Amino acid sequence: MNTIRIIPRLDVKGPNLVKGIHLEGLRVLGKPEKFARYYYENGADELIYMDVVASLYGKNSLVDIVERTSKEIFIPLTVGGGLRTIDDIRNVLRAGADKVSLNTAAINNPDLIKEASRKYGSSTILISIEAIKKPDGTYEAYTDNGRERTGVDALRWAQQTAELGAGEVMVTSINQEGTGKGFDLELTKKISESVPIPVIACGGAGTTDHVADVVEKGKADAVSIASILHYNFIRHSKLEDDFSDEGNIEFLTKEKMGFSKIQDTSLNKIKKTLIQKGINCRYSKEEMIHG
């Protein structure tokens, strides 16, 4: 029985977990390791760490966080953000990542996909595609967290990455990202049906039904989720972390509130919804009863 994966995505800026809307307007949410551990203990199928500002500076500052996390968390960990070269990839793998996510560097130099997948195995190389819908209905791939246009057609790029040896594709709709309005089903479906490799849908989950929709209608093989899990965890945890000077933590100290469109939910509730709709996923029997 093959299963649909639910993958919490942790966007990291410096030492903090952040979350933006449309990949901008970052808010500080807390220490990423704490969130990672909580999700691991509560049924996450994998985790993604994304260094959201690394592309600007051209380096990855995640290595320390990855190292601490991978010693305690025994599910697959994907790391991305600002990885440019084979050396960069090697560094995060050595810190304990299982896979790397490439976007900007892969578009600038598609041969990197070939080289990296040959060296570390296809399944280690995940290509992240951030797309914006154009007025003519096609999708254009963007880089640098949705800041730079590339002129590359997202669908053709997805096919090309699979041919070059990518093991998975993660599709983020920048239009939907962080809005809680649901995934871009059309984009996800188009890409999933045109590549032989698994597709992770990312960006837009606001309710558990959105997750089920992107699997049923969007044909996603895995779903990456941020806001609806983070806000739930924050609401149920005390503010014990020391926050660095960086970032906007105002919203955290004032009121622990998410967006109205974003449903307060947990991994357990998401999986329950999937199972009720006949979608296979990994679950523990005890959690299903007590959760």
Next chain:
Amino acid sequence: MAKLAESPRVAIVDHGLGNLFSVRHACNKVGLDAEITFSKKDILHSDAVILPGVGAFGDAMQSLRKLDLVETLQETALTKPFIGICLGMQLLMSESCEFEKHLGLGIIPGSVLHFGSPVEQDGSGAQLKVPQIGWNSIYKAENSDTVLWQDTALDGLSNNEFMYFVHSFYVRPEDPEVILSYTKYGNIEFCSSLKFRNIFACQFHPERSGTQGLKIYKNLLSFFTS
């Protein structure tokens, strides 16, 4: 931590492919002393050997030959606790049909097949994404009357336990008696773990399969401590 020096020493064979660090972290987590190494001496002097790996069969065999580790592994696989994980499981077989025919370590008679192999698809037309990436359940092979996986590396796991898989190929041992568990991917049923003499091999990644996966590492530890 002083006690760690006395704990069993595991050699994690480094043939240049895949993430060996999660394997080491899993060993350390349960109290095994693990070293990532390609040194013949380290492997021969270890208490147990883990052969991990993701990536291409041909490249891995070529690398093992270059490191002059083929005979060392053939020898240790029959003399001490030995675990093959994912590609490491496949390398133990006689041969693989990846792109072209490649000879494996030849320790376990059998072959390595691709999910997309026309012989295996049985005309169902099921559209499976390859590689299989994700959690899938392992269930007991019907070849023995013993209590579920007792006294094997899977001791303590329940039937249909979820484990994490990443692969395009799977093994088919000549002797089905060695199979501990099967897993189904679409219409394809494959051997997801096996026991051959003192070898335990699995297609899934126990070090990425949460607390249930860690039980397999704990079972390796208790082999030495009980």
